[in-house]
Every structure is written in C-alpha cells, then in structure tokens.
Amino acid sequence: MSENELIGYVLIGIGVAFDLFGTLGLVRLPDVYNRLQAATKCVTLGTCFILVGAGVAGGRDMIARAVICAIFVLLTSPVGAHALARGAHLGGIKLWGRSVVDKYKEDEPRVKRLLAEGKDVGAGRQEAP
Amino acid sequence: MTTFTVLFMLLLLGAFMCLFRLWKGPTAPDRAVAIDILGTLVVGFCALYALQTKSSFYINIGVAWALLSFVGTIALAKYLEGRPFDE
Numbered sequence: 657m658s659e660n661e662l663i664g665y666v667l668i669g670i671g672v673a674f675d676l677f678g679t680l681g682l683v684r685l686p687d688v689y690n691r692l693q694a695a696t697k698c699v700t701l702g703t704c705f706i707l708v709g710a711g712v713a714g715g716r717d718m719i720a721r722a723v724i725c726a727i728f729v730l731l732t733s734p735v736g737a738h739a740l741a742r743g744a745h746l747g748g749i750k751l752w753g754r755s756v757v758d759k760y761k762e763d764e765p766r767v768k769r770l771l772a773e774g775k776d777v778g779a780g781r782q783e784a785p
Numbered sequence: 786m787t788t789f790t791v792l793f794m795l796l797l798l799g800a801f802m803c804l805f806r807l808w809k810g811p812t813a814p815d816r817a818v819a820i821d822i823l824g825t826l827v828v829g830f831c832a833l834y835a836l837q838t839k840s841s842f843y844i845n846i847g848v849a850w851a852l853l854s855f856v857g858t859i860a861l862a863k864y865l866e867g868r869p870f871d872e
Contacts, residue, residue, distance in 0.1 A: 743865035
C-alpha cells in the first residue's frame with residue numbers, strides 16, 4: 657500500500673465516522689431544527705472527506721472530479737438546509753420545548769405580510785424594517 | 786471481510802438511520818431532512834464505489850446525484866413554505 661492510498665483511506669475513515677455520527681444525530685435529537693443542524697453539518701463534512709480521500713487514493717484521473725464534487729456538495733448542502741429550516745419555520749413547526757431563543761420569530765410578521773401581498777421575501781429583506 | 790465491505794456497511798447503517806427517520810418522522814419537514822441527508826450519503830457511497838472499482842466514472846454519478854438532490858430539497862422547502870413552484 658503506497659503513501660497516497662494510506663492517506664486516502666485515513667481520510668475516508670474519518671469521513672465515514674462523521675457520516676455515522678451525523679445520522680445518529682438525525683435519529684436521536686428531539687426537534688426538526690436540532691436534527692437539521694446536526695445531520696447537515698456532520699454529513700456534509702463527512703461526504704467531503706470521503707470524496708477527497710477517494711481522490712487522493714484513486715490517482716490522477718480521479719482527483720479533479722472528486723474535488724469538483726466536494727466543492728459542489730460544500731456549496732449546495734448548507735443552502736438546502738437553510739431553505740428547509742426556513743420552510744419549516746414558515747410552515748408553523750414549533751421549536752422544542754426547552755429551546756431558549758428564536759430569532760426568526762421576531763421577523764415573522766413582516767415576512768407573513770410580504771408573502772400575503774405577493775412580494776418576494778428575499779428582496780423584502782433588503783428594506784429597512 | 787475487506788476494508789471496503791466494512792466502510793460500505795457503516796454507510797449503509799447511516800442510510801438505514803435516515804430511513805428510520807423517514808419512516809418515523811412526526812412532521813413533514815423531518816421527512817424532507819431525511820431525504821436531503823440520504824442524498825448526500827449516496828454521493829459518498831458513489832465515491833467509495835469509484836475507488837473500489839478504480840473507475841472515475843462513478844464520481845460523475847455522484848455529481849449528478851448531488852445536483853438532483855439539491856433541486857429536490859429546494860422544491861420541498863418551497864412546498865413546506867406554502868408558496869407555488871413557479872415564483
């Protein structure tokens with residue numbers, strides 16, 4: 657086993673461990689928001705580790721595609737998680753009973769009003785409240 | 786039992802935990818989160834399979850899977866938000 661393969665397999669092992677703990681958080685945590693943050697962060701990092709490890713161990717024809725895929729996952733996964741959390745909050749999912757802070761709730765009447773008027777909320781966030 | 790078998794089985798364990806949340810999840814956003822995480826896990830699975838078979842073609846499948854999973858997650862988030870899809 658060459659040095660490249662050894663480094664690649666160590667990275668893949670770290671990535672699989674991160675994936676496993678992320679999905680464990682998806683099962684064990686009490687709330688959709690807690691589950692979302694645990695699972696998204698751990699699984700994104702773990703999958704990037706697996707991709708980079710496969711690229712390092714796989715040689716020259718695999719490293720470019722693997723790094724491109726890792727950058728793509730790193731860019732899109734947090735955007736999807738943020739959209740899901742926003743959709744869940746606007747859809748009326750309650751927080752866990754022992755959660756202490758809800759910053760998004762302060763902004764919610766304005767967002768609901770803008771949505772009722774048919775305006776784009778993303779552009780509405782640029783205005784002064 | 787080779788190294789790859791152990792790694793594949795650990796990833797499958799994670800995928801089954803996602804499926805448990807998909808089956809059990811009390812609300813609709815829980816199920817959407819489980820689908821999103823399962824899509825990201827499958828990308829890692831594709832990378833491992835590409836390394837095992839020494840063919841970099843399977844990483845292309847991973848890129849396509851990540852793209853489709855992202856689009857599906859955004860569509861589900863817009864549905865949960867209660868807005869139509871054509872905005």
